[in-house]
Every structure is written in structure tokens, then in C-alpha cells.
Amino acid sequence: MNTMARMLNRRRAVLLAAVIVLQSLTAMFFVADVVADLAHDGALEDLHMGLEALASIALVGGILFLMIELRRVLSRMSMLETATQAARGEMAEVIDGFFADWVLTPSERDVALLMLKGIENDEIARLRGTASGTVRAQCAAIFRKAGVEGRPQLFSVFMEELLAGDGAPLK
Amino acid sequence: MTEVAATGAAQTRPRPAPVAVWDPLVRIVHWGVAAAILANATFIEDESLAHEVIGYTAVGLVIVRLLWGLVGTPHARFSAFPPNPVAAVRHLAGHLSGRHRRYLSHNPAGALMAYNLWATILGMGITGYMMTTPAYFGIEWVEELHEGLFAWLMISVVLHLGGVILDSLVTRVPLVAAMIHGKKPVEQSERTR
Numbered sequence: 001m002n003t004m005a006r007m008l009n010r011r012r013a014v015l016l017a018a019v020i021v022l023q024s025l026t027a028m029f030f031v032a033d034v035v036a037d038l039a040h041d042g043a044l045e046d047l048h049m050g051l052e053a054l055a056s057i058a059l060v061g062g063i064l065f066l067m068i069e070l071r072r073v074l075s076r077m078s079m080l081e082t083a084t085q086a087a088r089g090e091m092a093e094v095i096d097g098f099f100a101d102w103v104l105t106p107s108e109r110d111v112a113l114l115m116l117k118g119i120e121n122d123e124i125a126r127l128r129g130t131a132s133g134t135v136r137a138q139c140a141a142i143f144r145k146a147g148v149e150g151r152p153q154l155f156s157v158f159m160e161e162l163l164a165g166d167g168a169p170l171k
Numbered sequence: 172m173t174e175v176a177a178t179g180a181a182q183t184r185p186r187p188a189p190v191a192v193w194d195p196l197v198r199i200v201h202w203g204v205a206a207a208i209l210a211n212a213t214f215i216e217d218e219s220l221a222h223e224v225i226g227y228t229a230v231g232l233v234i235v236r237l238l239w240g241l242v243g244t245p246h247a248r249f250s251a252f253p254p255n256p257v258a259a260v261r262h263l264a265g266h267l268s269g270r271h272r273r274y275l276s277h278n279p280a281g282a283l284m285a286y287n288l289w290a291t292i293l294g295m296g297i298t299g300y301m302m303t304t305p306a307y308f309g310i311e312w313v314e315e316l317h318e319g320l321f322a323w324l325m326i327s328v329v330l331h332l333g334g335v336i337l338d339s340l341v342t343r344v345p346l347v348a349a350m351i352h353g354k355k356p357v358e359q360s361e362r363t364r
Contacts, residue, residue, distance in 0.1 A: 017195035028231045067242050074194050074244050
């Protein structure tokens, strides 16, 4: 999922939670006030007292509503998170499947994965602590085994799989 | 009290991806109550208006948390950490015999501590309020009860902190950080819901 959208969702949840807490403290003040007035001399039939009591009840009801709303926001966020992780997990399986089909060696697998992550050859060499000539040789082996001519085509193998996978044919 | 993993085998594995367990409301209430207790126990004058306001705020936060225990998110709900002294003792005994179980919500001992802290704070709020009413003003047992509850609260806070530190060390789940950003690192395969 889009990290920006996730951040906005998270911020919205924090804000909602803060509003609930503040409103609850306010509500407690009003409810305590009504209870104290009633205990002293107030009667519910008194217009002022009646209104105050109704307002307090409405306030508490509103807070309960906000709480349920917050739970809904949070559960939607966690469902999205789970779905994203599942998609990520599936993608990893697809990639592993191709690598196995092409009979890549363990180090070729590592290099291919780094390539798919868009990392340049020099950087791959640095990360793996090998010479850049080694990485170039490994790339050549990967392309040969995969039957592609270069990076862009390697990407397209996985793109095709992804696009075909979601059931919507590409025209 | 969702139980997710066991034993020290987890220690050699790489750190698992974090799961969101504590929602923002739980965290706001937690740190709000902590700040209120710290303030009232240390620098706020005992018989000041601020002491009363802060005390009632703590009570209000606890009430919000109790409501959230009924309608809130899965890990925040009472059903995720029912009070169970037998399970708590078994959990602590497990630590002694090297079986360090991990939980997404409170562990059974932590759950008992949470209920204890909430009850103690509510008790302090009630006795504190009584001290301001004409009927109970200056009555000795009310004041003594308020102070006794305060002493118990301080003991509980120390036990709570000790438990958090111990649990974080043996399970490798940083609980303080979890209460700040809301996430506990737990293996994906061991996530139950």
C-alpha cells in the first residue's frame, strides 16, 4: 500500500483517539456536575436540569459512537496491512518459482533479487563484497538462463506474471 | 492474551517484522495515566486544586480505557487478556524454567497488573473525592485508605516496571518501545489474528 496513505490513516487514527480522550474527560466533568446538582437540590423536571442531563447523555453517546468509529478505522488499516503483506508474500513466491525454474545458483539468486530491487551492478558488487566483473558475469548467466536480453526484459517476465495473475487481461 | 511463540529458539533468528498491537487510544491513556501518577506523586502539592484535577483526569482516562476494553480493538479488549491468576503464576514459573512465552496483548501476569493498577487508581479517585465531601471530610479512615492505596500504587508501579524490563529482556520483545509506537516484533508465521 501507498506509504503516504498509510501515514495519513495513522495520523487520522491518532487524532481520533486524542479527540475521544479529551471529549471523555469533558463528558466526565458534565456528568459529575449533573449528578452533583441532582444530589443537591435539582429535579429532572426543572428545564435547565433536564437539558443538562440530556446534553450529558448525548455527549456520552457521541463518545461511544466515536470509539466504534475509531475501531472501524483501525481494523480497516490492519486489514489493508494484512492484504499488502499477503501480496508481498505471493510476489516472493512467484519470484522464487522463476528462480527455481531457471536453476539459478544461490549467489545468482541473490544478484537477481538485488537487480529486481533496482540496484545497480556496482552497488550489488559493493553489497556482496565481490568484484564488479563477477557481478557482470553473474548477470550474464542470469539473463542466459532466463532467456532474456537484459534487465528490462527480466523485469517484464515478472510484470507479465503479475498482470496475468490478477485476472484482468491486458489489451 | 494471544500466545504467539515459545522458548529461546527465537533468539537466534533475525528480528521478525513488527505487528501493530497497541492502538493510539491505548497508548494515549497509558502515558496520560503514567504522567498523572508521576505528577501527583512528586511535585504537585497534596491538597492543591491541581492535585484534584490531575487525579480526576487519571480516573477519567481509566474509565475511557475500561470502555475501550469492551468495544475496542482486538488486543485492547478484555477478552484478549482475561484476569487469570493461575495462568499468571504459570507464566512467571515458565520464565524460571526458561520457557519465555510471547504474547501480542498483555501476558497473563501483565494482565493482572493492568487490572490491579486500574482498580487502585479508581479506589484513589473515590477516596480522594470522599475527602472533599462534607460527610467524609477529615474522617481518618478515608485519608488512611487514600494513603494506603497510594503506597500500594507505588509498589505496583515498581513491580510493573520490573515486569516490563524482565519480560523485554527474556522475550526480546521491547515492551516500552511497543507502548510508544504500538508495535511488537513477532514472526509472521506465529501471528494468530
